[in-house]
Amino acid sequence: RSARSKQAHTIVNKTIPAVLNSNARARKGIEAAELIVDPPPLRSSIDSHGAKAKHDAAPKLHHDRPNGPSSPSHVIPQEQPDSNTKHDQTPAKPIHITLTTTDTLLAARHLHTQSLTTTRKPGRLAILNMASPLRPGGGLLSGATSQEESLCRRTTLYPSLSDTFYRLPEIGGIYTPDVLVFHVDDDPNDEHLDKADGKKEWFFVDVVSAGALRFPDVEQIEDDEGRGGEKRYVEEKDREMVRRKMVAVMRILKAKGVDRVVLGAWGCGAYGNPVGEVARAWRRVLMPGRERGGRERGGREKRRDLETWEGMEVAFAVRDLGMARAFKKGFGEGLEV
16 A cells, blocks of 8 residues: 555656646646536426427536635526527437446546547547545545546546535535546556556546445345345435435536446445445436336326436446446346446
């Protein structure tokens, strides 16, 4: 751990500044980082006929970076109805959700590479940084190896996590555009991790840094044979808080024009959230109005009022095989492996 700490200091103090010095887009991304607190619902991307709705303008967001501890948090303004919204009758493309047993940035590179082979101009590519709500970069400088620390060792994310943004809000997070990935592969014991890859390997992602629910009360549910089975939240309020956190992340992504995102088993490590609960929460958020068997719930009017994410490509990256299996079981149908 001491060696990893020393390596992290080298990356923060030497590698990242050198990368930023060579890339103006990455520097601008850091300057554009913003804190978004409890974003409101956006206008639905589908009209009452299930067709795509084309909006004249994207939601307006604040892009100012705080100058000090007293600077206010930034919010997404509530949109007003737009009488000039244009519609076409093209059916909305359904959300596509996959699960892979890999690292967040490797999954992001896969999505990035896919976009290079299509003639359609893609939207923005983003990842969820499952962040410490208390400390920028989590335990990066002390040699910790969780997902956030891994991202901060291999990208230009860390300088964008200003102390003025912390403590992170319960609902919302930091949005950082144009984070440069300069080292894709991750081995914390790699003595060359503090060296950037060749520039041909570099690519950009947007990052939402948000904190998971921490240390909820859980109970183990016995199976039919009386053996210890799946863990569940004790309190319904924890289940609802997790859902609200996930919805906020998706609202930020949608408002920023993201159409490809890498998510994960958020909070299922050190923070003690049950994998099945988190998987089911993601399903409820990403596939609202659908039962686990794939059937739609409610009538047309009820479905029309749901917040949906049509056209989004979602990749869940879960490195641990056992956790990935539990996640797949909890999520149910609609998750492509």
